[in-house]
Amino acid sequence: MDEQKEPLPRAEAEEYASWFKALADATRIQIVSLLARRREPMSVGEIVAVSGVGQSTVSHHLKILSEVRFVLVERQGTSSLYRINESCVSCFPTAADVVMGNPVPTAPVRD
Amino acid sequence: MDEQKEPLPRAEAEEYASWFKALADATRIQIVSLLARRREPMSVGEIVAVSGVGQSTVSHHLKILSEVRFVLVERQGTSSLYRINESCVSCFPTAADVVMGNPVPTAPVRD
């Protein structure tokens, strides 16, 4: 019979974990919710000004967030404008996805 | 006007992060999905047998998962039986919650 004794394959578990890792830090949560409050894209400098952490730290977190395509970047002259990727927000896995064994969502590749 | 310039308060960001931290590890993802596949509660020994990591490691992860009430424990004689907390699965925050500034869900205190 289809007795599900095996654990979730490690590879899938890692993929799931990498999603949740992206939001598993308070500073990144702040950045994400900040970008969401402002409807328009924000430059790194603006984010630094209100987030209370150093510029290199903000840049680092933005890199992590953009690697999972949670935020999108658009370079404009000398500054980089970051904004939320709406389609990535909606495909973000839920705890129910994990529990029900749904396939791991893949971040949309388009920018 | 209500110009939302302030970042999300650090305390709330930390609460959000602690939720996502709970699922930010591949082994915990495996344990959670394992408990979900089996409908009935599982003992630590059973989980160890199929998860491929040591007993103390499993115990450690189960502790983390039960601290956010994602799993519930029921001690039975010499063994501990763990099971998924369904109501915690459904209240688990989504990325949309973060982005929309919803209040941080609190894990149900009942066991």
Add this chain to the structure above:
DNA sequence: ATCGTCAATCGACGATATTCGATGAACGGG
């Protein structure tokens, strides 16, 4: 009471992550 089983805790170790300050590279303006 003693032994064996089961699970939680402890201590330690290596691996990752977070943060910072400093440096560097790209760009626009005078």
Add this chain to the structure above:
DNA sequence: CCCGTTCATCGAATATCGTCGATTGACGAT
């Protein structure tokens, strides 16, 4: 062409995390 601004990257310090083996404690059976 030089300078200031803006951001990414580097290197290092620190903190946190995941894992293990060993120990401890609780319980049941003999």
